Amino acid sequence: KNEVEQSPQNLTAQEGEFITINCSYSVGISALHWLQQHPGGGIVSLFMLSSGKKKHGRLIATINIQEKHSSLHITASHPRDSAVYICAVLGGGADGLTFGKGTHLIIQP
Amino acid sequence: DAGITQSPRHKVTETGTPVTLRCHQTENHRYMYWYRQDPGHGLRLIHYSYGVKDTDKGEVSDGYSVSRSKTEDFLLTLESATSSQTSVYFCATLAGRERNQPQHFGDGTRLSIL
Numbered sequence: 001k002n003e004v005e006q007s008p009q010n011l012t013a014q015e016g017e018f019i020t021i022n023c024s025y026s027v028g029i030s031a032l033h034w035l036q037q038h039p040g041g042g043i044v045s046l047f048m049l050s051s052g053k054k055k056h057g058r059l060i061a062t063i064n065i066q067e068k069h070s071s072l073h074i075t076a077s078h079p080r081d082s083a084v085y086i087c088a089v090l091g092g093g094a095d096g097l098t099f100g101k102g103t104h105l106i107i108q109p
Numbered sequence: 110d111a112g113i114t115q116s117p118r119h120k121v122t123e124t125g126t127p128v129t130l131r132c133h134q135t136e137n138h139r140y141m142y143w144y145r146q147d148p149g150h151g152l153r154l155i156h157y158s159y160g161v162k163d164t165d166k167g168e169v170s171d172g173y174s175v176s177r178s179k180t181e182d183f184l185l186t187l188e189s190a191t192s193s194q195t196s197v198y199f200c201a202t203l204a205g206r207e208r209n210q211p212q213h214f215g216d217g218t219r220l221s222i223l
Contacts, residue, residue: 001168033212043199043214086151090212096142096167096201097212101151 023087132200
């Protein structure tokens with residue numbers, strides 16, 4: 001069973017700051033997902049990656065397969081980025097994602 | 110997102126009653142999943158399906174059963190609901206196991222067992 005650890009669990013920052021959320025996992029994977037969940041809301045897929053780096057707007061996700069580690073970065077953070085960010089990994093079988101417990105991010109104006 | 114509809118969106122029921130949650134998708138995705146989300150645990154896999162009539166257990170399957178008689182529908186049943194099954198339930202789909210396929214989530218069902 002893959003163990004997925006995220007850090008930090010909670011993060012409060014000021015608008016404009018550069019944000020980094022980390023994710024590590026214990027067993028090799030076929031893909032890693034970064035998800036976003038707003039309070040009371042659904043879950044949105046931000047990135048899916050199996051190697052290297054992806055960028056979408058102010059969000060950047062990187063993965064190091066050898067180190068079993070991924071990071072999600074937010075540049076020029078904004079209060080609307082406030083949400084729970086969840087790391088999840090997909091193994092090689094037919095079963096579903098294994099999730100981290102999430103990072104609760106609050107961006108203050 | 111990806112045409113996933115969960116019903117009902119909210120339900121309150123009593124201990125011991127049967128409950129069925131429905132997930133309907135319009136994208137013809139092969140794989141479907143049921144997860145539950147609880148404080149302190151994050152999301153955990155209950156059951157999944159890799160095709161019509163093909164299902165298997167996930168991490169927290171005790172007390173739950175599923176059925177998939179059509180590609181578009183995946184039903185989750187609590188035969189005799191208990192208070193420990195109070196949770197938010199999410200359905201998700203995946204088109205294929207290829208590395209570039211994102212997983213799509215429904216909006217969730219908030220279930221309270223009194």
